[in-house]
Amino acid sequence: MQSTANLLDFDLQGLAAFCDQLGEKRFRATQLFRWIHQRGAADFDQMTDLAKSLRQKLSVHARVEGLRPISQHDSADGTIKWLFDVGDGNAVEAVYIPEDDRGTLCVSSQAGCAVGCRFCSTGHQGFSRNLSTGEIIAQLWYAEHFLRRRAGSDERVISNVVMMGMGEPLQNYANLLPALRTMLDDHGYGLSRRRVTVSTSGVVPMMDRLAQDCPVALAVSLHAPSDVLRDNLVPLNRKYPIDELLEACNRYLEFAPRDFITFEYCMLDGVNDTAEHARQLVELVRRHARGTGVWCKFNLIPFNPFPASGLLRSPSEQVQAFAKVLLDAGIVTTVRKTRGDDIDAACGQLAGDVKDRTRVAERIAQQRSIEIKPVAVLTGNNKEA
Ligand code: SF4
Numbered sequence: 001m002q003s004t005a006n007l008l009d010f011d012l013q014g015l016a017a018f019c020d021q022l023g024e025k026r027f028r029a030t031q032l033f034r035w036i037h038q039r040g041a042a043d044f045d046q047m048t049d050l051a052k053s054l055r056q057k058l059s060v061h062a063r064v065e066g067l068r069p070i071s072q073h074d075s076a077d078g079t080i081k082w083l084f085d086v087g088d089g090n091a092v093e094a095v096y097i098p099e100d101d102r103g104t105l106c107v108s109s110q111a112g113c114a115v116g117c118r119f120c121s122t123g124h125q126g127f128s129r130n131l132s133t134g135e136i137i138a139q140l141w142y143a144e145h146f147l148r149r150r151a152g153s154d155e156r157v158i159s160n161v162v163m164m165g166m167g168e169p170l171q172n173y174a175n176l177l178p179a180l181r182t183m184l185d186d187h188g189y190g191l192s193r194r195r196v197t198v199s200t201s202g203v204v205p206m207m208d209r210l211a212q213d214c215p216v217a218l219a220v221s222l223h224a225p226s227d228v229l230r231d232n233l234v235p236l237n238r239k240y241p242i243d244e245l246l247e248a249c250n251r252y253l254e255f256a257p258r259d260f261i262t263f264e265y266c267m268l269d270g271v272n273d274t275a276e277h278a279r280q281l282v283e284l285v286r287r288h289a290r291g292t293g294v295w296c297k298f299n300l301i302p303f304n305p306f307p308a309s310g311l312l313r314s315p316s317e318q319v320q321a322f323a324k325v326l327l328d329a330g331i332v333t334t335v336r337k338t339r340g341d342d343i344d345a346a347c348g349q350l351a352g353d354v355k356d357r358t359r360v361a362e363r364i365a366q367q368r369s370i371e372i373k374p375v376a377v378l379t380g381n382n383k384e385a
Contacts, residue, residue, distance in 0.1 A: 004063045007036055008134035008141065011178035012185050022057050030187050036064055037137075037188040040145030066138040067092075079339045082143065086111050086135055090128045092166050094139040096147065096158070097339050102195075103147070104160040107139045109176055110167025115201050117221070118233045119266050121306045122166040130172040136179040139165075140189065161191060164199040164219070168236075170206035180214045193217065193257035199264065204240040204248040215255035219262040219299075220245065224272050225280035233272065246288040253295060260294055260332075266301045267314035267322065274318075278325035285331060297332040298323075304338070 010018060016029040031050060035041040042064040044055045067084035070091055074080050078098040083091050092108035113120070114127035140161060147157040161183055163169040169176050176198075182188040183196050197217040200207060207218070222242075224230035230237040240248075249261045265281075267273045281298075289295055300323055303313040314322075319335055326333040 004061055006065045006132075006134045007032070007062050008064060008066065008137050009132055009178070011133075011181040012187055013181075014178060018062070022054070022061065024054055024057075028054060032058075033185070033187045037141065037182065037185075040141065040148070042066065065134065066142050067135060069142065075339070075342050077339055077342075080143075082139075084135075084139065084142075086131065088128070092131065092135070092139070094143055094165060096143055102159045103157050104162060105140055105143050105158045106162050106165045107136060108165030108167055109136055109163055109169040109172045113167045114171065115168050115234065115236050117201065117223075117235070119223070119268060119303055119309060119311055121309075124306075124308045130175055131167070133175045133178045133182075136175060137182050140183065144189070156190075158189070159191070160195045160197070161189075162197045162199060162219075164197070168201055168203065169198050170200045170203035170210065173206050173209065177213055180216060184214070184216075197262075201234050201236050202240050202245040202248075203236065204244055207248045207252055211252045211255040215252070215257065217258055217262075218249070218252055218256060219264055220249060221266075222263040222281075223266050223268075225277050225284050229272060229277075233268075242284065243288075246284070249296070250288060250290055261296045263296055263298050264301055265298055266303050267319050268303050269312040269314045269318070271311065273314040273322055275321060275325055278322045282326065282329040282331065286329075294330075294332055297334070298326055300333065300335045302336065302338055 005018060007015060007018070012029060012033050015033050016026045019026065019029040019032070028050065032047065035047045035050075041047055044050070044058045044062075047055060050058075067086065070083045070085050072080060072082050080096040082094050082096075084094065086092055090111040092111055094108060095106040097104045097106065108131065110130050111128035112125045113122045115123055116126075117123040140158065144156070144158050148154060151157065163176070180196060180198070183191050184193060193214075193216045195217075197219050198210065199219040199221060201221045210216070210218075221234060222230075222245075223233050224237075224242075227237060227241045230242060237245075253259065253261060265272070285296060300319055302316075302319065303311060305312055323333045323335055
């Protein structure tokens with residue numbers, strides 16, 4: 001079994017190359033791809049329109065291996081959170097968020113994360129490893145077909161995917177790309193580029209690669225108006241500072257499926273949430289605007305505190321006042337609704353319970369003691385979902 005190929009690791013082009021190695025034509029790869037992704041099949045014997053000889057070859061050389069769910073938490077508001085086992089004591093999370101006009105799945109790209117953002121539970125766990133393409137797409141494969149079975153229908157349930165779960169997707173680019181292509185493929189999940197969003201903390205060179213290879217919608221975790229503050233909240237800023245990041249956003253816009261970039265901004269009490277911070281953001285956005293049109297939108301995210309963060313959620317009046325400064329300056333701004341509060345849809349928290357990467361927690365605690373003012377604690381998810 002170990003030497004067989006997991007067919008979830010392939011986009012259609014990769015599957016065609018695999019079928020070619022088996023002496024099979026490309027249209028067989030398309031059939032196989034449709035069985036796996038559109039019909040949720042894992043058993044080659046089910047794939048009755050494939051020649052028996054091909055099914056026999058596949059049973060020797062291939063497998064369709066998803067992820068094992070460790071737990072499922074259902075919220076009263078319809079949000080579902082799964083925790084999947086990825087081996088060696090690691091686990092990753094996927095969250096389904098139903099809304100009136102869409103069903104969104106938030107997908108993880110890494111077990112843990114090396115970026116180490118101060119307000120992120122996943123960042124506090126440190127980095128274990130990249131997920132394979134198969135492990136990324138298996139989250140969608142599992143969720144889509146679970147939801148269809150539950151609805152008793154063959155209709156598509158998940159209309160949007162956001163790569164905003166655990167991990168920095170652009171630090172796992174080689175495995176991310178075939179997964180994105182499978183999401184977009186008409187023989188796979190058939191999602192439009194506008195409905196697949198990659199969220200990045202600002203890996204500038206890979207933003208440029210993505211623009212060329214697979215320009216889906218882009219969200220950027222900004223969280224601060226100045227390098228001094230962002231260096232502290234998003235350590236990757238020391239490598240790719242704000243001006244460089246915003247110029248990369250402008251380059252991405254030339255290829256993006258939407259005419260704006262979304263900036264995520266996690267509202268942290270007394271840290272980045274004052275009217276002065278908002279005014280600095282306005283100045284920043286204006287400085288980088290090309291032409292007069294809207295080129296970015298802000299999504300203000302209420303922070304869900306967790307025990308190790310030492311940070312607090314901004315009061316809602318503070319969030320509203322901050323939003324008003326942006327709106328008055330003509331910048332489209334929304335405040336994210338919290339979802340799944342009763343199941344603790346906090347990114348990285350369930351997985352953190354599975355594996356405590358203590359040394360990282362210690363390192364971040366040390367940083368905190370010398371950088372941002374310490375405050376009390378609570379629980380939650382601080383990534384757009
Ligand atoms: S916010 Fe994203 S990039 Fe930052 S530590 Fe969390 S998972 Fe990593």
